[in-house]
Amino acid sequence: MKAAIFVEPGKMEIREVPKPTIQEPGDAIIRIVRTCVCGSDLWWYRGILHHDHNAQVGHEAIGIVESVGSSVKDIKSGDFVIAPFTHGCGKCAACKAGFDGNCPYYKVGSAEQYQAEFLRYPQADWALVKVPGKPQDYTSDMLNNFLTLADVMATGYHSARTAEVKEGDTVVVMGDGAVGLCGIISAKLRHAKRIIAMSKHPDRQKLAKEFGATDIVPERGDDAVKKVMELTDMGADAVLECVGTKLSIDTALKVARPGAVVGRVGIAQKPVMDTNDLFFNNTGLRGGIAAVTTYDKKILLDAVLSNQIDPGKVFTKEFDLEHIQEAYEAMDKREAIKSLIVISDK
Template identity: 60%
Template sequence: MKAAVFVEPGKVEVKEVEKPKIDGENQAIIRVIRASVCGSDLWWFRGIADRESGSLIGHEAIGVVEEVSDDVTDIKPNDFVIVPFTHGCGHCVACINGFEGNCLNQKSGTNGGYQAEYMKYQPVNSGLVKIPGKPEDYTDDQLASLQILSDVMATGYHAALNAEVKPGYTVAVIGDGAVGLAGVIGAKLLGAEKIILLSHHDDRAQLGREFGATDIVSSRDEEAVKNVLSLTKENAGADAVLECVGAESAIEQAGQIARPGAVIGRVGVPHAEPKSNQLFWKNVGLRGGIASVTQPDKEVLLQAVLDGKINPGKVFTKSFDLDHIQDAYEAMSNRDAIKSLIIVNDK
């Protein structure tokens, strides 16, 4: 089968590799319909993080189950499924409490290989999310919105949940990439009345407004802080802040625009820890981390997509076939695309 592999920083390519096989319990072989490039993939593509040359890549997909191991009870062949980037066992303390991304029984090194014609996933019973019907029942736009549920939409929603967004809140979102834009959707789903998106790109700001942002702040640094505060009650700051970048400066800014007692929902993977004590002096909470996918998809996000209530697949501004995987990565690395969709197999 064809699969995308990492060659060296700045270079990925498609190679012929052996198709995966069932070789253990709670496993499924999936024919991938759609995959995508994640912002975190750019770490090793740009040489910021290490990755083994020749390793399979990608951690976001939807597809059709081809085969399952004998012990699988909840999924069967021909089921159309969301394939999460997480691998929660479903029964440990972390999973039971809704933090499947921190599963205590998750095996290391299980992510990779989603950008391929076929992939193996485990644990099936607690991880995969069934989509009603089959791929041909959906338009390409709907498939894009289903695909985004494998990671980014769940991550943006996770930011809003961790920030404890409540109906009527004023929410500020730092980061106008796919995760930040998904955060706007998440804040709206939780009832935010005012959503302030900090964005420096017109196309992303426009999409943010479409998703539910009521205000755009395009200024930077101290001016941005001033402008955000001016949009809040008594200039005190936002009731909740979604930090979807991960840079030290983003956490610092989040603390500056949060009102006393607010909570910052943090899903941008940190490059450095904040050094300021401002969060303490303002009684501002900081929480977040790796998102759960399975539970939010089953309880909220999948139905919202099926009902047409949200259309998060619009963050895919360019699409490619698997043979043009290098172009897909370059488009995101060069900021020519908000997010790259990979069309792997026909419906």
């Protein structure tokens, strides 16, 4: 089969590799319909974080189940599924508590091979999310909506959930990438009254407004903090941190009103944090790996199917697998908010 390979920073290739096979009783083999490039992929693409060279990559996809292992009962060959980047078992304490992204029976990242024609998916029986019907039953836009539920929409929702966004809140969203934009959708879905998007890019500002942002703050650093304080009563009730840089995290903490919670889902680029600011402002800090399957099954899939949300609009450029290099370049150069990769729609 064909698969995307990370050669070295700045260089992707498509190579012929062995098609995956069932290795464990809980596995499923999925024929990929659509996949995409994630903002987190750019960290190793740019050489900022380590990734093994000459390795397969990708962690978001939708597809058709081709075969399943002997212990898989609820998922069957022919099912149309969302393949989350998480692989919860559905039985452990973490999964039962609604934090399947922290399931101890699967190491997140150990099967990041979704940018390919086929995928082996561990712990498939509970973690895969079945979509009614077949891909050909849906429009291209709706397929894009489903694809966001593999990661980016669920991660945006996780930032809102962990920040404890509730009806009537004023929310600040740090980051105007796909996760930040999905954070805006999530804040609106949880009935926030005011949503302040921190964005300096006109195309992303426009989409932020479409998704529910009531205010746009293009400033950065101290100027951004000053602007938010002018717009709010002592700061935001909840802050969604969807970037992970030192500046973004620092700003997030400063725009939180006393007693607010920061929901942090941006992959942190600073390993150490001074928690004194949290203490003296009574600020809560939560977040981490999204509970993708839990959110999809309980909230997000129904929200998509009922046309409450339209997160697939974060895909602003489309490629085929053969043009994987261009897909990464488009995001690296900010020519695309998120790069869609269409493999097959049948």
